[in-house]
Amino acid sequence: MENAITWLLIADASKARLFSMHKARFLRDQHPKNLELISCFTHEKSRMKGSELTTDKSGEFGVGTFVEATSPKTREAEEFALELLEHLESARKSNHYRDLIIVAPPAFMGMLHKHMPHQMHKIVSQNIEKDYTLHEGVELTHHLINHF
Secondary structure, X not given: OOOOOEEEEEEOOOEEEEEEEOHHHHHHHOOHHHOEEEEEEEOHHHHOOHHHHOOOOOEEEOOOOEEEOOOHXXXXXXXXXXXXXXXXXXXXXXXXXXXXXEEOOHHHHHHHHHHOOHHHHXXXXXXXXXXXXXXXHHHHHHHHHOOO
């Protein structure tokens, strides 16, 4: 039997929630009970101030050019994106879900797609460039339904 499970990742640079759902049932009933929370992730370093993450090293000189160092906040956000993608890829390989919907602010969405494995790109059914990390229940359901 074919896997009909859709996973929904709602993330920003410091926190994420991963849900499982049957998309048809979610669209039909439009009820939060149809979103099953699988995991919550946090990345505390992404919440720190840039000054708390920095060293005295500002950049590096390459071959005739100055290469600016990546900001500490960006580096931490990329680490978190990689952590999430590793979890998603492992589950994809184990056939835990058929397709993936990603909800994230534009900058973090870009990081996820930059590092996303090719096979995972193929099963992303929808990208929603919004920050819904603080929304729950009926409010979250309402926002999601508006995008389907």
